[in-house]
Amino acid sequence: MSEEKGPDQRATEQSPENVPVPEGTTSERAVGVRTGMFGVAGTGDTSGYGGLVKPTVFPGAAQRPYGGWFDTVADSLDALIERVVIHRGEITFHVHRDHLLEVAQKLRDDETLRFEFCSGVSGVHYPEDTGRELHAVYHLTSMTWNRRIRVEVSCPDADPHIPSIVSVYPTNDWHEREAWDFFGIIFDGHPGLTRIQMPDDWPGHPQRKDYPLGGIPVEYKGGSIPPPDQRRSYN
Amino acid sequence: MTQTNQGEDLYAQGSDTSDGRVFTVTGQDWDSVVQGVSEAADDGAERVVVNMGPQHPSTHGVLRLILELEGETVTEARCGIGYLHTGIEKNMEFRTWVQGVTFCTRMDYLSPFYNEMTYTLGVERLLDIEDDIPEKAEVMRVLLMELNRLSSHLVAIATGGMEIGALTVMTIGFRERELVLDLFELITGLRMNHAFIRPGGVAQDLPPGALDEIRDFVALMKKRLPEYAALCNANPIFRARLEGVGHLDLSGCLALGLTGPPLRATGYAWDLRKAQPYSGYEDYDFDVMTWDTADSYGRFRIRLAEMHESLKIVEQCADRLAGLEGAPVMVADKKIAWPSQLAIGSDGMGNSLDHIRHIMGESMEALIHHFKLVTEGFRVPPGQAYVPVESPRGELGAHVVSDGGTRPFRAHFRDPSFTNLQATSVMSEGGMVADVIVAIASIDPVMGGVDR
Numbered sequence: 001m002s003e004e005k006g007p008d009q010r011a012t013e014q015s016p017e018n019v020p021v022p023e024g025t026t027s028e029r030a031v032g033v034r035t036g037m038f039g040v041a042g043t044g045d046t047s048g049y050g051g052l053v054k055p056t057v058f059p060g061a062a063q064r065p066y067g068g069w070f071d072t073v074a075d076s077l078d079a080l081i082e083r084v085v086i087h088r089g090e091i092t093f094h095v096h097r098d099h100l101l102e103v104a105q106k107l108r109d110d111e112t113l114r115f116e117f118c119s120g121v122s123g124v125h126y127p128e129d130t131g132r133e134l135h136a137v138y139h140l141t142s143m144t145w146n147r148r149i150r151v152e153v154s155c156p157d158a159d160p161h162i163p164s165i166v167s168v169y170p171t172n173d174w175h176e177r178e179a180w181d182f183f184g185i186i187f188d189g190h191p192g193l194t195r196i197q198m199p200d201d202w203p204g205h206p207q208r209k210d211y212p213l214g215g216i217p218v219e220y221k222g223g224s225i226p227p228p229d230q231r232r233s234y235n
Numbered sequence: 236m237t238q239t240n241q242g243e244d245l246y247a248q249g250s251d252t253s254d255g256r257v258f259t260v261t262g263q264d265w266d267s268v269v270q271g272v273s274e275a276a277d278d279g280a281e282r283v284v285v286n287m288g289p290q291h292p293s294t295h296g297v298l299r300l301i302l303e304l305e306g307e308t309v310t311e312a313r314c315g316i317g318y319l320h321t322g323i324e325k326n327m328e329f330r331t332w333v334q335g336v337t338f339c340t341r342m343d344y345l346s347p348f349y350n351e352m353t354y355t356l357g358v359e360r361l362l363d364i365e366d367d368i369p370e371k372a373e374v375m376r377v378l379l380m381e382l383n384r385l386s387s388h389l390v391a392i393a394t395g396g397m398e399i400g401a402l403t404v405m406t407i408g409f410r411e412r413e414l415v416l417d418l419f420e421l422i423t424g425l426r427m428n429h430a431f432i433r434p435g436g437v438a439q440d441l442p443p444g445a446l447d448e449i450r451d452f453v454a455l456m457k458k459r460l461p462e463y464a465a466l467c468n469a470n471p472i473f474r475a476r477l478e479g480v481g482h483l484d485l486s487g488c489l490a491l492g493l494t495g496p497p498l499r500a501t502g503y504a505w506d507l508r509k510a511q512p513y514s515g516y517e518d519y520d521f522d523v524m525t526w527d528t529a530d531s532y533g534r535f536r537i538r539l540a541e542m543h544e545s546l547k548i549v550e551q552c553a554d555r556l557a558g559l560e561g562a563p564v565m566v567a568d569k570k571i572a573w574p575s576q577l578a579i580g581s582d583g584m585g586n587s588l589d590h591i592r593h594i595m596g597e598s599m600e601a602l603i604h605h606f607k608l609v610t611e612g613f614r615v616p617p618g619q620a621y622v623p624v625e626s627p628r629g630e631l632g633a634h635v636v637s638d639g640g641t642r643p644f645r646a647h648f649r650d651p652s653f654t655n656l657q658a659t660s661v662m663s664e665g666g667m668v669a670d671v672i673v674a675i676a677s678i679d680p681v682m683g684g685v686d687r
Contacts, residue, residue, distance in 0.1 A: 032638060056638045058617045087618045088360050116489045119623065120654060122634040122647035137634060139621050139649070143489075143503075146510055150621065171492025174657050175649075197317040197686060207325050207645075228329040234611040234641045 030055035032128035059087040066091065069147055076110055077103060092150040097162050100153050104165040107140060107151075115140040115149065118165075120175030123183035127209045133157040134185050138165075138172075155185065164190035182207035282310075285668075289318045295394065295675065296682030300659075302668060309671055312663045314656055319686035327646045331612030332358055333573065335643055337430040339633070342648060343684030344427055345390055348383040349626035350633075350684075351432040352376060354646065356513060356622035357635035358434040361615045364566055371562040372436035373515045378449070378552035379422065379431065380514075380624075381545040385456070386415035387627035388538040388545075392463065395535065395676035399476045404467060411459060414452055421445055424584060434613075435572050436565035441556065449553045453546055460546070463539055477532035481662040481674030484529050491661070492654045495629025496541075497678060500526045500533035507625035519548050531677035538627075538679075571613050574605040612641040628652055628679055648687060652680040 036050040061083045065071055070091050074084055080103050083094040095103050107115040119139040126133055132154035141148050155162050164187035166172050176187040177196040184205035187193055195202060204211055215227025225231070287300040294300060299315035323342055327335045339354045340347040359365050393408025416426040422445055423431040423438070431438045467473045483493065485501040498505055506523040508516040524540040526533030565572040574594075578587035594602040615637040623632030629651030636645040655678045662674040 034639060056617055058619075058638075088363060088620060090360075090620060092619070117494075118492060119621075119630060119632055119649045120492065122645075122649070124619075124636055124645045124647075137619070139623075139632065139634065143505055143510075148511070148621075150619075169492070170490045171654055171657065174653065178653075195317075197320040199317070206322065213322075213325060213329055228326070233329070234331075 030057050031126045032056040059085050062086040062091075069145065073113060073147070073149060076113055077106065080106075090148070090150060092152055094152050094154075097153050097155055100151075101163045101165060101168070103151065104138075104168040107149075108168055113142065114144040115142045115147075117141040117143055118169035118171055121172055121179050122175075123179040123185055123207065125183055125208045127157075129154075131156050134160055134162075134183055136162050136179060136185055160184055161186050161188050163188050164193075166190055181205065184208065289315070294682075295680050298656075298675075298680065298682055298685075300671065300675075302671065304668060307668050309663050309666055309668055312660050312671060314659050316653075316656070316682070316685050319682045321687070323687050324646055324648065327643050329642065331641050332615055332643060333433055333612055335646060336433050337428075339646070339648065340428055340430050341683065342687050343626070343628070343631070343650060343652060343681045345681050345683075346383050346387045346626050346628070346631075347427055347429055348376075348379045348432060349624055349631050350648070351430065352380060352514070353622060353624045353626075353631050353648075354633040354635065355432050355434050356624065357620040357633045357646075358615060360620040360622055361618050361635060361637050362434065362571060362613075363616075364435065364568065364571065367566050367568065368514075369436060369563045369566065370515075371440075371556070371559040372564045372566075374552050374555050374559065375422075375437050375441065375564060376432055376514050377516065377519070378549060378556070379419070379437075381548045381552070382415050382418055384545045384627045385542050385549075386412045386419075388542050389415070391538055391627070391676075391679040392467075392535065395673075395679070396467070396473075398672050398676050399473070401467075401473065404463070407459075407462065407466075411456065414455070418445075418448060418452060421448060433573065435568070436563070438573070439577050440564050446553050446557055449549065453550050453553070456542075456546055460539075460542055467535070468539075474532060476673055477530065477535060477677070478528070479530050479532075480666065480670045481531045481534075481677045482529055483658055483662055487658070487661060491658050493629065493658055495625070495627065495651055495655070496534040496537045497655060497658070498629065499524060499537050501529040502527040507623060507630060511623075513622065513624060519551050521545075521548050531673050534677040534679075541627075569604070570608075574601075574608050614639060614641055623649070626651055628681070628684075629655060631684075648684075650684040650687065652678075652682070652684040653687075656680045656685055 032055070034054045034056055036045075036052055062085060064074075066074060066084065066086060070086065073091070074081070074093075077093060080095060080099040081093045082096055085092040085094065093103070107113050117140065119141065122137045122139075124135040124137060126135065133156060135152055135154045138151040139148065140151060153162055162185055164172070164176055166176060166187075167189065173191070174196060176190050177193060179185050180187060180193050181195045181197050182205055194200065198206065213227065213229035215229065217227060218225045283304045285302045285304055287302060288294040289297045289299040297318035299318065301313040301315060302309055303311035323338050327338045330338065335354060336351050339350045342350045359368065389408045389412040393405045393412070396402070396404025396408065419429065420426050421442060423429040483491075483497060483501070485498075485503055488498045488501055494505070502525050504523040504525050507513075509523055521544045524537045524544060526536050575586045575590045577584055578589075580588060594605050617637055617639040619634065619636040621632050621634045623630045630649065631651055632649040634645070634647040634649065635643060638644040658678060659671075659675060662678075663671040666674070
């Protein structure tokens, strides 16, 4: 692209950032939709923008070469990973739950990988990502190589089982208990999967999207303000 | 509905223990316990299970310790946590990205700026504005974080001293911490719960005279920090209580995910400020402190030494800030930057009158813009980010997930107190019951961060 931009150039080439992405290039499927332009329903908006429907698409799969040490790590795991996503300089390996334990073992023990340090697991609930509603996200650090990666595993709501990696990373003991407590992800093979933050007899898993935030209306000088999850809000 | 469900409270059922005798000990009644235990021992039962806490001065807040004792030796130690769980992560999903800072600053209440920082760094990475943060904002963030490291380590040393009976260490620790909190109050307006570091920069410029105050503080601390060393480092009682207690070597630390002073006390110089610098830490001259004993004494010495390093960084920040007078502290992008600046008026701190005049009298568009940004907030592109920072207790990271909306889809904090507290068992089992307190104090857990 060494030629000067001039008036003869087509508009799509002058500002390629404004051209719609062609169909089929994003391999990631939508995990939900966002409607309207202002994120508010029931306002009597007559502009027509309220009818917009826009899918929520997370960054798509990256293509090889990934660049730098990303390829080194990807090469060692190649057969075990479903998809690699690189976004904002962070690499995410999506792994099927059947392979998680093997991947973790390899990441920790392989001479060229040496991810000695696990920062725990973070659960995320995507209620509209059908068949993969619950995600468990692991952040791993290689102190030897000073590298940081993310490993993401998903499981359906109907079968919320993910193998525990406490046998590989003992630090995940409490982290997996927390993810069970808040999301209801059952970590198979965990030495004692009990609730950790909520009381032992608590019903439900509070950080799931279908669990209400709770709260009561607040009254102030005659006015009544509904709790945060029932207020008019933008999305 | 059957009749049996009527009037049954799900959460208020009995919690009586099913076996063994229960003693409730609140002080001054040890005789009855000793007598009871010796009676029980006659029955062949020598095992005593002690519940310490949840509210006890030496549990750093609301931690429940379940200790199984044989005589004075701890055979099993378990932590019961969750007594301070307030659902901050869930609440953040119902507020805008900027309001999220106000929530997460309350997690680890001894190091609020680090909570704000890791969350803000995650949001900025998703917004792809990491390179656009003004220099002055970055220096002010480092300044506040290092001051915060001082105040947090001071509390760690002060409460740790108090728990082994060294009350002077506590009083002087809190005396110095008060000075740091005064600086926080001067710069952010609050002693805690600042919500000062925000996506795009910091909330406000330095007030007039702040640099002089900071320099006075540094000069004073340089005189006072050696007092801690003189009081504690070679103190035979102090050393006898700390040395060899709560031992955890490097492989143990890595397996259990311990970071911060416990990891550096094994001799491994792992510090995210050096290893994966953020907010311009690569431009500062400081050293990573290590010790080689892997015990409570080493962790104490590391905290003490790190305070000197923090002072060095604070000095460098003050020098750089002196040359940055009037520079912006918020990102230039008007679609992200908070629209108004605060100013002191006749009735205290509030929106600056110049800004009010501009939006109310001069520009309709500016008013709309202000209104939209404050009520709706900005949108963050879909994706996830994890940018950890080196908090006084170790690796503190926020896993921030956006679905493209004006509110976080999920924000999860990997708090070092939570992770490090897992080491209670390995650090204290097989030791004396009095050493459990020292081991926990050397981890320096903050229950606000553990339970979130």
